Amino acid sequence: MSGESRAADDKSALAFFLELLRIDSPSGSERRAGRACAAWMEDMGLSVAWEPVSLGDTVSANLWAFAPGDPALDPVLVCAHLDTRWAGVPDVRRRSDGWMESGNDVPLGADDKAGVAAVMAGMARILREGRRHPPIHILLSAGEELGSAGVRASRRIAFSARRALVVDAEAPVGTLVEAGYGQARVWLRYAARGEADRFSVWRALQEATVRTGFGLTCELVRFVPSDTGCEAEVAVWFSPDVDGRIAKARYRSWVAELERSTEPRDVRAELVYPAYDVRASSWLHAVRSRMERGVGPVTCVRMRDGCDANWLASMGLLPINVGVGYESAHTRAERIHEESLVRLTRLLVAALSEP
Template sequence: MNRDVVEHLFLSLVQIDSHSLHEGAMAERCRKELVDLGFHVVEDEAGTALGGETGNLIAVLPGSPDRPKVLLAAHMDTVQPGQGVRPRVDEAGVVWSDGTTVLGADDKAGITAILTALREIRERGIEHGQIQVVLTIGEEIGLQGAKQLSRDHLDADFGLSLDSSGDIGTIAIAGPGQAKFEATITGVRAHAGVAPEKGISAIKVAATAVSNMPHGRIDDETTANIGSFVGQGPTNVVADKVTIVGEARSRNPEKLSRVMSQIESAFQEAARSAGAQVAFQHQVMYEGFDFPETAPLRQRIERAIELAGFTPKPVKVGGGSDANVIQTLGVPILNIGIGYEDIHSTNEHIALQNIIDAAKVAVQFCALP
């Protein structure tokens, strides 16, 4: 693999503005690259559904019918500040932004690795089965693009997502499901100085519920957190409305369900005791996964890593990615580390060699019988 070609491609991609739901220019560039590599590319309706500039790209390259069909996935959007990225390469071959924006290695490094792997497969005439590439929008705003994917568009036996931190060889073999909740407490307004006893403070009720609910690290595979606590108003009025937004995660679906029940009970009991009312709702955002050593997909990825010259490093993670969603659509898929660091910050960086090494893993993943 030609390092200069990889560097040119990556630097050109990170300079394309593509924050969430504004991935139009990035999609056009990726479409062109994929078409030049022989893929048939379609765009789905995710952009229309989400109000974005483009939909997800789903590309297919035919292959040997005797070999497994594989899927490679990455996302096209970046977080802010991500407009006007000016990349620089230091003497060690590490790429940084100029310090005023993110770099966008998350996940343009993954896209670069995919395109580099596909070019290698084509130029070397490496035998493969059907290869499908899925490039999503809106990953950084809650996996929204992936959630718009249709099961009918996906056609693969094994999937590989190139969108995780960690050294080359890292495989996220287990990750949590996530549920988000919103609780709105309704109390009774009153003058805080004249007749506070006539009021029911929604803020106090909400604080009681939050203090009684499971929170933080619950066990080695389960967490809960409050992300927003809003109850604004003047100091001379007993607040009658508070909205709390939070989440819970667990790699065990029964634990996730139990924690959500405990959180709801904490809010219901706090409201009942104070004579307030609560409206509580929650939704599972994505399912968790856990691939044992015997899972064919895990074995395939570990073998691809070994053939590329690296040591597999299975890890259990606490975050989610498009892989969580694609998994529920019938394609077994795991995320691998591609070596980016300090993502979502202006200190984000990645070594060009890590992109090349990730591409080597992707080549082996596609080429295995």
């Protein structure tokens, strides 16, 4: 590969990232960002298709593309998401030291527009250089910030591939997520019982958070007293080290005991995302080896925050979430370094093409 061609792709990742940042794309309103991606992929010669999905009261769409490859190789699904948690367009500031951040109150949006841009640039290089690669299905999902709604509603995923690369981890470039925690939320409402009783409920909830048993951790994230009673929200994390069926059975038993001991007026529980573990997969070993040969050392970690990878695993895929390099996602302090886009593009090329 010539130095000139590599520089062109490095520049394209940054240029497309900056183009995406100029497009407002909160969850449910991703279509415009998707159209920009569709045009870019069609210019590469890829076939694209839209998959409508319902996101609450609105209808958005997942964007799919396909790059035919060597049929002797196992197909791969590459996934990143189009939506951002906050609406608006950031005032992008590119500092002299290479960091990019927002100069207004809108978070930068590198989660996950940096991941999308690196996928686009990596595919452009693979195709232009004629690299041997497996059949590649590209999914740019909608509604990831709404509990991976686009992935969960998709009817195409099961027919695409068994192996997946998800480009969406809030971690340094060169990080692979080998296991992810699951999370459930429990919302409880209590009738008015007086100040002393409200304190008793709060204390009972705090005590319950340390009695979850092995494989579960718990936190009281919200407790709001009022004249009409009080409301509480509890987060429960499932360790990937424990069999999912055992963890869920312990969780259900814990919720039942919580109801018995605190006597809420109303209870609602929801699985936000499931746990998963790909540490024993040959796919993880293959991706790590290819990336280390192509770019350099790679670190494998477990991640507490959920994303599309958690739900892809529940659908029977082997997902490896790739560190994108952004920091402080969803906050005014969100930022990413320009070099992260360059290195991430090279890592994806190494992972998706044959040595």
